[in-house]
Amino acid sequence: MTPIWRSTLTLAGAATLSLGMAHAQSPELSDPPAIEGEVVADHGSHTIRMGIGLSETSPQYISSRYFGDILEQRTDGRITVNVFPNSQLGDDVQMMEMLQTGTLDMTYPSSSAATTYVSELAAFDLPFLLPSREAAIAVMHSEVAQGMLDAFEDTGIKALTFSENGYRQLSNSARPVTSPQDVAGLDVRGLTVRTMENPVHLAIWEALGANPTPMAFGELFSAMEQGVVDGQENPWSTILTSNFNEVQDYGTETRHVYTPFIMMMSERTWNRLDPAYQALVQEAARQSAEYEIQLSAEYDDWSRSQLEERGMQITRLDDEQIAAFQEAVQPVYEEWSPRIGEDLIAEIQAIANAVQ
Ligand code: TK8
Numbered sequence: 001m002t003p004i005w006r007s008t009l010t011l012a013g014a015a016t017l018s019l020g021m022a023h024a025q026s027p028e029l030s031d032p033p034a035i036e037g038e039v040v041a042d043h044g045s046h047t048i049r050m051g052i053g054l055s056e057t058s059p060q061y062i063s064s065r066y067f068g069d070i071l072e073q074r075t076d077g078r079i080t081v082n083v084f085p086n087s088q089l090g091d092d093v094q095m096m097e098m099l100q101t102g103t104l105d106m107t108y109p110s111s112s113a114a115t116t117y118v119s120e121l122a123a124f125d126l127p128f129l130l131p132s133r134e135a136a137i138a139v140m141h142s143e144v145a146q147g148m149l150d151a152f153e154d155t156g157i158k159a160l161t162f163s164e165n166g167y168r169q170l171s172n173s174a175r176p177v178t179s180p181q182d183v184a185g186l187d188v189r190g191l192t193v194r195t196m197e198n199p200v201h202l203a204i205w206e207a208l209g210a211n212p213t214p215m216a217f218g219e220l221f222s223a224m225e226q227g228v229v230d231g232q233e234n235p236w237s238t239i240l241t242s243n244f245n246e247v248q249d250y251g252t253e254t255r256h257v258y259t260p261f262i263m264m265m266s267e268r269t270w271n272r273l274d275p276a277y278q279a280l281v282q283e284a285a286r287q288s289a290e291y292e293i294q295l296s297a298e299y300d301d302w303s304r305s306q307l308e309e310r311g312m313q314i315t316r317l318d319d320e321q322i323a324a325f326q327e328a329v330q331p332v333y334e335e336w337s338p339r340i341g342e343d344l345i346a347e348i349q350a351i352a353n354a355v356q
Contacts, residue, residue: 027302028298030291037283039075050083053086054242056085064108067081091216106263107264111124115198119340121262135355152264156267160263161286165235171245172232173250176250177252179325191230203331207331235303241303252315
């Protein structure tokens, strides 16, 4: 049975998309796995408020609603989750602070925004570290990654699980980009590229000759619309579901970083839950994260083709062109590997390389 919010979503998706040219409503998304398991004994009622950055059509939102469905069904309605999308409650940094003060129950930031809490997370920001989605998933499921989640202890944040934001792609409104020289501009100024508020991302775009501008995700669309920045970098599904193609003419399939999301809960909220409810929240988080990764994979290529259908000129890079970007950002490894931890990076690379 399709949950009511899925059909609402499809309608929302159709309404959004019908405003522009007629486009397919959404890729043939897999339905969420059936919710199984006993109803947990009554340990009181809780309404959980969860803020996320992306839109109602994003895999992040769809899977967060599924998370809520699991909790509601497995507690007979005693736990409900209200999901607030589109950065309406704040950006990643602000919403994590709201978890610490207890003014928000849950949020779902990129790992890049959380390196101030757990510095080892910056390993995920190293360019071209993870060669494939399978490798990224293996790392996110590893003991090393679990150690990063555990390291949030005493920050006021209970980090529950990783999921997929995805491979980041460059978009811009100035010119086609096929090389680092196109980013830096030879006889024209370097591109002004918005980055997440993360020092490794700043270093990447400095190494590529851009003018990196850290900015909250919620401010990005208007900054591009007003020409404050020329470009940004995010997975194709985010570029599509945030309508960035309306203000960005060019895309380049750089796949320069694979970013995870982290689903997290305020420790104050977590400590109010009975241990049986805590176990259910942890299980539901993992189930919804698996579904999110599946949706994100289904959305990825479809989003790129939708963006092209809507007029974005997307450059796919060949191996030689990718190698030029990898060479240009090599100094970022030299600067940041010692600061993040050579052993940690080697451990992650070993897990990634072990994936066939
Ligand atoms: C959404 C952000 C976004 C991230 C960014 O909350 O800021 O560019 O990639 O997805 O986490």
